[in-house]
Amino acid sequence: MSLRCLVIVLLSFPQAFHAQVLAQSTAESCPAPRLDGGFFVPEQGTYSHRSGLAYACNHGWKPVVEGWWATTVCLNGSWSHMPQCIGENSCLPPDVPNAKYTQSAPGWYQEGQLIRVKCDQGYEHTTWEAIATCAKGTWSTLPVCQRSKSSCDEPPKMAHAVIVLHKYQQVFAADSEVHFECEEGYSVQGDNTRKSIFCFAGSWTQAPNCIRTQIVGHDSDMSGSVTKPAADTIPERGSGRGSPAGGSTVTDAGSATTSGSSSSSSSTPLKVPVDNCGAYPRLSNGDVVRKRDMSLKYACNSFYKRVGPEIVVCYDDGTWSKVPTCKEAFCEVDLDQYANYNIQESGTIILKDRESREVPCVWRYYTSRILCTQGSVSVTKCCHYQDHYYQRCS
Incomplete structure (x- = not known):
């Protein structure tokens, strides 16, 4: 009875069964990888497609992934990750939410190696610590990035307009500028109107309204005559x-x-x-x-x-x-243009006229002050925050 059912299934789906068999036959196998300081289970010369290979490392070594043993899978001629044993005092890449950190070419970090953690836009360090050290196989206290109180949620809905974003995001850093476009048949008044809104102190600035473009003789609501928005x-x-x-x-x-x-x-x-x-x-x-x-x-x-x-x-x-x-009455400051000032942050910030802001430098307790004066930007060198307080920096 079971054999009869199997025959019926195969006859009912001959094309799907043939495709599956053909895919398995054409998939490439993987040669046995080389592993210094460890051993495989099972040990074979080659491994078929989708075969799993477990490995462990000798005393004083550990796998390049979490755990005292690891598994890799052959996927059409390549391993899901190349088996490797590293020193037990080396560190694996850390997990730091809402941040980026210094990448290592081998994919792991030697003992004593430092990384600098940089918070994503809209987030900030909870302390002045931005450096972590690999020590005896673990990381020193990793910096924490929390959402900044001055950041904004996604922009509000706008009548007859659409927000233009290169990628979707839920959090926007303070001073972020977001552009918008009016839908067809609508426009903002004035040729020099800036079609954008800014994130300021946790809220978005008010945007000019998108109003219907009206032309004389084309709207019956005004007794056959209306006025097109002018300067x-x-x-x-x-x-x-x-x-x-x-x-x-x-x-x-x-x-x-x-x-x-x-x-x-x-x-x-x-x-x-x-x-x-x-x-x-x-x-x-x-x-x-x-x-x-x-x-x-x-x-x-x-x-x-x-x-x-x-x-x-x-x-x-x-x-x-x-x-x-x-x-x-503001300055748009591209911090990337001041990389030689050793400023830790990057991206663009917006300052009101006569507004100043201190941004952290790569050294602890050092900051740089940025000032906006009638559209002109001035940036001081990095110095101790107390020197800024006593106005000894220039």
């Missing part, structure tokens, strides 16, 4: 009723009028409630932070400085007063 710079009375900053305005009847024209004969325009001017002027890298009946108060996002008036009012002819602009 941020606004003359004293250069924006029309309900229009974004700058450019020409469009009346309810759809006829364009010249920016800055006024229906009032008075040389001094009258202020009226802000709702009389329609949509509020948009500000790249900034927004309205306070609305009153007769005025709007503007402020810029982090890392930007306001240039121009803080208060914007509405005139009786439907135009807005001059709107401020937001100017970049």
Whole structure:
């Protein structure tokens, strides 16, 4: 009965059975590896595909993997790892989460060898220790990398936009910059708008909104006439009723009028409630932070400085007063350009204008101070942190 069932199975799956037999017959076998200071079980001249080989080392030696004995497998002519015996006082690669460390070409470390542990971006050392030593087959106290309080989670969802990342990650280091792109049919206002957000003090900076690109005569929601977003710079009375900053305005009847024209004969325009001017002027890298009946108060996002008036009012002819602009007020520092300063960290950091930061150097208790002044970066040499405190470093 069993034989009959086996025949039925083989006849039912002739192609799969033939493929499996063919794969086994064409797979390469492995020659017996050479092992100094140890022995194999079993000892053979060759080993077939998927055969396992156990080995152990003589007194004073140990396998190149964890354990007092090890197993390797023949996989199509190659061993899953080459059997090797190393000195019992040598160290295997350590397990340091959220970090990278000095790699050894042989794959193991001799007694007395040092490694330097560098935390991944978004993580920091719990102590000043960044060095570990191989001693008698084990590592000295390994540095620990914990998540930095100033790091950020993944960026928040943005309406009508997508975040552009080269690789997915859950933690972003402080001062990380993330770019985004608006979906088709949407854009941010202004030609020089920076399409990015920054991780600052554990939170992401506010991003400019992606708004629908509107063209005259293509939107029925505004009586057949709308205005395409224009530049941020606004003359004293250069924006029309309900229009974004700058450019020409469009009346309810759809006829364009010249920016800055006024229906009032008075040389001094009258202020009226802000709702009389329609949509509020948009500000790249900034927004309205306070609305009153007769005025709007503007402020810029982090890392930007306001240039121009803080208060914007509405005139009786439907135009807005001059709107401020937001100017970049930060330094983007590439630490890799200062490798000769012996700075331990790498990557890019963002500093606000007049902000300074001390970064650790490769020597314990030594730091370097980086200062941002009106877009210019200055970096001091590595010196003892107390010298920084007493301002004896330059």
